[in-house]
Amino acid sequence: MAPTDAIGDTRTITIIGAGLAGSLLAIYLARRGFAVEVFERDPDPRTLAEGNEGRSINLALANRGIAALRGVGLQHRVGAIALPMAGRMVHLPGQEPTLLPYGQTSAEVIYSVHRAELNRTLLDAAERTRRVRCHFRQRLETLDLTAGKAQLVDESSGRQYEMPLGPTIGADGVGSRVRQAIESATGGSSRSDLLDHGYREFQIPPEDDGQHAMNPEALHIWPRGELMLIALPNTDGSFTATLFMAREGETSFASLEAPSAMTGFLEETFPDVASRLEAPNASRPTVGVLGSLYCEPWHHEGNALLVGDAAHAIVPFHGQGMNCAFEDVAELDRCIADSTQWSQAFRQFQVRRQDNARAIAEMALENYHEMRSAVADAAYRLRRALEQALERRFPSRFVPRYSLVMFRHLDYARAQQRGRINLRILRALTEGISSLDEVDWARAETLVNKLLEPLPEA
């Protein structure tokens, strides 16, 4: 039988996936009084040995993600395992590294957080509510949405079993089985735009005295045009570095597959750091695939809904996938509060989030270019300096797009729109000049006042 649509008549909600979105969502739903059953394909990350924890070891957490954590009182717990990063430390060949601050105040920082530690913190908090039960190594195989039944596999024994489900939320990431079920029940569709570029991670161990080998208060970048290396600090004194580069072609992961070829390439391309780069656990897939996922619809009536990467995976170059997934969770909670029926809450959620997800997907793709090549470019640096000067002069109207995304709570779609206007202003004001001293400030004031509405308070 299909699950009830009345929110008030529902006692139990099922979540598929106990990753970052699934475990935070379980806490939100438990606080609304629901019993929450979470099914996760992988083992409990709290029982895993270190170094066996899957992809992207650390992540950048920003304001939107922190706001969603604050919604369930977890900001301090997560704060204790996070390191602030004040800007990008840009490493260009033959030059001293320079720090390009992300914002203008000491509060405008982002945080490096260890994925598995964050996941463990969220799972502990979920279980502390006493309303959440997590079932690990239980993989969703298929979902019959009209009958409200799921087929699962117990990964430890291989046993297949069927169970009835109430409203079900797919937080099962980019390869979502829940999405497949929604697609087949609704005649919907999905598309993955894979990037030609992939990624590979390395560790930079602490120095002998346990300290970080580089400034830990920055996200380090080595932009090299068609490729880049970045490194984010960890609380144990190490950094996790990620090399982003073409998967195939002349200079690519494929052409550098032999370890000696990769070592030679790293030494030549990143001489200041190459000797410190260590390949982590060999069991990890060597080259990760990146892409943007678009799908429609995100729900089937009041039976199932997608959140996080399952609905809208994006490339990682704005450091927003998890932040967006956390914002989804807080928004879904508001949709549930505003609705009497699941179908109404799920529809509202899609309406409120879809344009925003598309906007951050586009901005994340644009940021790849910025990170791997534009930060090394003089015209970009002038525009960036002007952005900051304009923000200081006209703080209620001109805020750089990066800051709107990372430090404010303005919808992604509005941040994107304002970013386009910002760019017009910046291009107009920097045309034919090479330093801030040459900026026509009277014209700047006219343009800013004419083109940009005042922003809501930060």
Ligand SMILES: Cc1cc2nc3c(=O)[nH]c(=O)nc-3n(C[C@H](O)[C@H](O)[C@H](O)COP(=O)(O)OP(=O)(O)OC[C@H]3O[C@@H](n4cnc5c(N)ncnc54)[C@H](O)[C@@H]3O)c2cc1C
């Ligand atoms: C290299 C890289 C760097 C990144 N850096 C950042 C960053 O700096 N900042 C940021 O905000 N985001 C970043 N992201 C994006 C971020 O990792 C994702 O957006 C985030 O993990 C999404 O969370 P999620 O819970 O939706 O999905 P996931 O984290 O993918 O979790 C899905 C969960 O579902 C489980 N699952 C899957 N299928 C099944 C099934 N059939 N049955 C049961 N369980 C299942 C999985 O095991 C997993 O635990 C990065 C991503 C990558 C690849």
